[in-house]
Amino acid sequence: xxxxxxxxTIARGLRRAVVxxxxxxxxxxxxxxxxxxxxxxxxxxxxxxxxxxxxRGKNVVLDLDDRSVIAVNLGMTGRLLPFSRSPRRxxxxxxxxxxxxFEDGGLLVFDDTRRFGTxxxxxxxxxxxxxxxxxxxxxAPGFGARQLLSGLRASRTPIRSWLLDQRRLAGVGNIxxxxxxxxxxxxxxxxxxxxxxxxxxxxxxxxxxxxxEAIEAGGTTIRDYRDAGGEEGRYARRLHVYGRAxxxxxxCRSPIRRVVxxxxxxxxxxxxxxRS
DNA sequence: AGTGTATCCTGCAGGC
DNA sequence: TGCCTGCAGGATACAC
Numbered sequence: 001x002x003x004x005x006x007x008x009t010i011a012r013g014l015r016r017a018v019v020x021x022x023x024x025x026x027x028x029x030x031x032x033x034x035x036x037x038x039x040x041x042x043x044x045x046x047x048x049x050x051x052x053x054x055x056r057g058k059n060v061v062l063d064l065d066d067r068s069v070i071a072v073n074l075g076m077t078g079r080l081l082p083f084s085r086s087p088r089r090x091x092x093x094x095x096x097x098x099x100x101x102f103e104d105g106g107l108l109v110f111d112d113t114r115r116f117g118t119x120x121x122x123x124x125x126x127x128x129x130x131x132x133x134x135x136x137x138x139x140a141p142g143f144g145a146r147q148l149l150s151g152l153r154a155s156r157t158p159i160r161s162w163l164l165d166q167r168r169l170a171g172v173g174n175i176x177x178x179x180x181x182x183x184x185x186x187x188x189x190x191x192x193x194x195x196x197x198x199x200x201x202x203x204x205x206x207x208x209x210x211x212x213e214a215i216e217a218g219g220t221t222i223r224d225y226r227d228a229g230g231e232e233g234r235y236a237r238r239l240h241v242y243g244r245a246x247x248x249x250x251x252c253r254s255p256i257r258r259v260v261x262x263x264x265x266x267x268x269x270x271x272x273x274x275r276s
Numbered sequence: 277a278g279t280g281t282a283t284c285c286t287g288c289a290g291g292c
Numbered sequence: 293t294g295c296c297t298g299c300a301g302g303a304t305a306c307a308c
Contacts, residue, residue, distance in 0.1 A: 114285045
């Protein structure tokens with residue numbers, strides 16, 4: 001679910017509530033979201049102070065005072081919800097997986113209905129290695145059209161699959177991949193190496209534009225996504241193709257098509273995004 | 277290298 | 293109302 005704009009929105013919304021907080025007790029209610037033993041996870045976090053909240057790709061990253069990090073991948077339905085005190089029944093998260101209790105009585109709950117998300121405590125080196133295996137940040141100033149083009153040249157996989165591969169580009173998921181391809185006028189099943197220089201330039205611009213605008217709108221809520229304050233994102237009504245199969249293209253009125261490949265739905269306008 | 281398939285889970289919408 | 297199928301912002305592992 002959450003892609004880069006949602007992770008960014010959550011990270012921003014979390015800062016006020018958790019930076020400076022010192023971790024006390026940690027409750028692991030659903031050990032399967034961890035990638036390490038719950039015992040070790042709990043004990044190694046106790047007493048750590050949260051110094052910063054950031055994001056890498058689709059991950060929300062909490063930097064701790066010993067340079068280790070808590071990396072949260074939100075999966076499809078993950079949420080990070082801060083509370084200044086234990087919430088009463090009605091306000092309680094429905095699927096809590098991990099509860100971080102702070103020394104001042106506040107808490108941060110990782111809530112995840114489907115539990116495809118993960119929470120990991122990594123050393124500085126462990127996180128650096130992980131991050132190094134991920135592709136560039138599409139919104140970083142240094143990420144240019146040339147870099148995108150050179151990455152595309154070497155691959156024959158469909159461009160939509162290429163965009164979803166976190167080792168190639170970090171943070172783009174199915175919604176924004178489809179939206180960016182629409183804006184660039186590129187068919188989702190075009191082989192990456194067949195995206196020409198001009199189209200790659202358009203795609204570079206549209207990826208950055210879509211991600212930036214989605215961040216401004218606080219992300220996209222289809223169903224489950226909520227920010228750190230429990231609010232929905234407002235980008236859903238601005239989607240051009242995602243989830244709009246059969247509806248008229250906003251640009252040319254042709255019906256939007258849905259095709260499935262790589263185990264995911266892809267949406268495109270057959271007229272605005274011709275196959276090359 | 278690529279693609280198709282299955283897996284991990286839960287919940288919701290739509291058809292009958 | 294109830295049952296069934298298909299679908300979902302992700303990621304990975306496998307066989308071919």
